Amino acid sequence: MSAPPVIFDRIVVRRHRDRAAPLVGRVEDVLRDCAERLLDRLDDTTRRFTLALDVGGRGVVAPLLRARGIVTVTCDLSPAMARLDGSGLAVAGDEEFLPFAPASFDLVVASLSLHWVNDLPGALIQLRRALRPDGLLLASLPALGTLAELRAALTDAEIGLAGGASPRVSPFPELRDCASLLQRAGFALPVADIEDLRLLYADPMDLARDLRAAGETNALALRDRGPTPASLLPRALAALPRAGERHAATLRFAVLTGWAPGPGQPKALRPGSAATSLASVLEDQPDRNRNLPARPA
């Protein structure tokens, strides 16, 4: 088996999350808004869940799940971030090396937390295995279009200052990649859709402060490790598109739902297994045939 490509420096991802743990209150509102949109999906099912795993919920997701009466274990790559959870059900663990036994949970929620994983298919497979049969995965991931304004502004500013550009915003998946990822990881009934959240900043430097407080600063393995020109960030942020007096940044995230395969789930019939032909059904209902073209004799 070939090793997955190393896109992110996981040591730096952990360091950023450790550093963000005491600051995360600053972005709690945005994180909660995103988490609530994700957990809204729970209202679409009549299933009741008893034991959930919250992956990387930054102290925001687990309380929302517990408010719904679901016992919730929270797991974060950063021990400092895991410690934000005071319930006694927190674990420091790596999404790429998940420390849970098969069939432990009936719900896994990963709100904006799987996008720093190098081996996303591998992480999804491990999450599926941690689910009991017919357990639900709810995950949101920043999708292509997230921070597009910032990516463009940083690239323009860096070319202006240094005559070239280095990667500063992560690569994000497209929506169609997300659904096929779920399928590849063995989830049944996979669905992916898009949600947009527009952030407006009076002071564009607040966007940079928010990203730091969320533990979302650059951890790309190919990042420029030299000193960043001091004027780069202010110059780029000032060039963010304006909405009236304020600067805009879009958070576009894909919402992924998939079920661990289980008995009793709807399945497509085996091709050729039908006992009735479509033509005979249509002939039996002449009223419904009114608008059909005449059949050739």
Added chain:
Amino acid sequence: MTETPIGSPVDPRLLEILVCPLTKGPLEYDRAANELISRSARLAYPVRDGIPIMLPEEARALDG
């Protein structure tokens, strides 16, 4: 062992579901040292403030 237990013990509900992240093998809970021991990976994972730190880079290698 001269180590004293540090902080709170692991919640029994976690002990039921935790496995070694490297081998997915079972863990033994050493209450005195407050460590989760993976015989298959020959590692002892620390517990801090009741939080199991299931990160191989933070684990202690078992000798012998």
